[in-house]
Amino acid sequence: MNRQLDILKEMILLELRVQRRNPIWIISLAAAALLGLSEAFTAGVLDWPTTNQAFRAYQLGCVMIFGVMTFLLTAGSLSRDLSDGRRDLLLCRPISPWVYICGKYIGNILFVLCINVLFMASFLIIPLFYGQSSIYPLRPFLYVTLFSTLPTVLYCGALAVFLMTLSRKVIVAMPVFLVYFLAVALFRIPETLRGRAVDVDMLDFSMRLYPHVISATVGASTLYDMSFSHLLQPPVPELYARAALYSALSPVLVALSVLLLRKMRNS
């Protein structure tokens, strides 16, 4: 058992080292920064409504782009071992499928979370650029990190591991993921094209399919529309529930991936 844990630790450290040189995280971080930071700077920091806009830009950058980044990094890492020419070199090794899959998964999740901390820190200090003496309050940013970004990153990483062990090809896994991940926008398209208001029940249902959509209902409004000051309050139960659901679903997907890898080895 200790030996397996030692191998797992080495796998995670190796993954962190390898991904450090992967251009995908730099491109993704640049995209998140462009999307979030530019919006935040344009909106300013002084009045609360526009601060809310800056905060939502942060949510968007964090949740959407970090979700996609997690998938790209994890799927890319697995594709290097599971593609046709390389699979044999992995499967003939004595490493346990559990250790291999968990090493890849945890390594990539940790890597993305480290970048997320950098991204959050860059948002927190925005007020300093406007001559303020203090940074943004930390609590709302932590709420987003804990109840939205973390479940999203865990879930997207697990999806990457699962889709890659299932299809073995990043060219198959990627479109499947993107269609699923971005499909929330598709629910809006037909209504928007007809110039009608979105069917609230349908939208609400569709949003529950994803961890990355901040739409928990709070009274008459949704969390997506909540102001920055609302988020200074403790999170609503639905956020807890959804974060828990997708965080729990992730290990299930990882376990399924281990079974798939075991089956691949014993074919």
Next chain:
Amino acid sequence: MNEKTATAEKVSLEGLSLRYGSGVLALDSVDLEIESGLFGLLGPNGAGKTTLMRILTTLLRPTGGMARVFGHDVVRDAGQVRSMLGYLPQDFQTYGQLKAWEVLDYYAILNGMTDRKKRRARIEEVLALVGLADKRNQRASQLSGGMYRRLGVAQALLTDARLLIFDEPTAGLDPAQRVRFRNFLGELSRDRIVLLSTHIVADIGSVCDKLAVLNHGRIEFLGKCRQLADRAEGRVWQLCVDDAQYEQLRNEYAITSMVDTDHGLQLRLLSETKKDPGWQSVVPTLEDAYLWLINSSDAHEQAA
């Protein structure tokens, strides 16, 4: 040496068969024993060489018979077998963006080498062994074809494996690289079993003591290289012909070599009997014998 100890020192296959889901019989009751040294596995494309190697590396489960690696069953004790072997697949590909030592570090971790100091020391040893010590910091994608292949060998040597399996290791190498590589394989085989699969006869002839020829999933020959060559004794002929005669002969006989000389085309061909007084019997090479064996096997298969 008792029977159990003897089994623990070799690779043994008993009635090994594999039928794919599509119904194709890739291996048909193969019996084979491989002891320490360099053992060659020769056969045309599709003969079952890669299937046999994939069974030994635990990548495929046989549908019949048994394969044991140093006394361990490849199905029941797959984990132990994996920890005792090094494998270089036919189309070795790796992380191009990693440096040579990092590629080896990655595979060493997959092999369960957790002690970082020991791992790094072993990587340096292996890099020196394959002559890549000065390329340790070069990215894998920037290595030449021969160096890339040697990196593949290096990853197979990381655990000091007792069984090394190389599938078509010289494919894509230039002649000088091939010779160096073959000699290197010879050195490796001094204290372990090296199983070399190829369809390049010269590779086997120059380094292997024993070989097996596979065709249609069956062992057609098992023995020493010289014994195989001897089998074609009196069946290899040399003659000089013009273009018209050549066109006629090529349809009737297997021609193993053709050289354009001042006196016409000098041919080496395979025939059970001397059909023309101008034909001269020559000493068969391993390649002549191999082609004769494969042709006979194909003819027998067609007749059946």
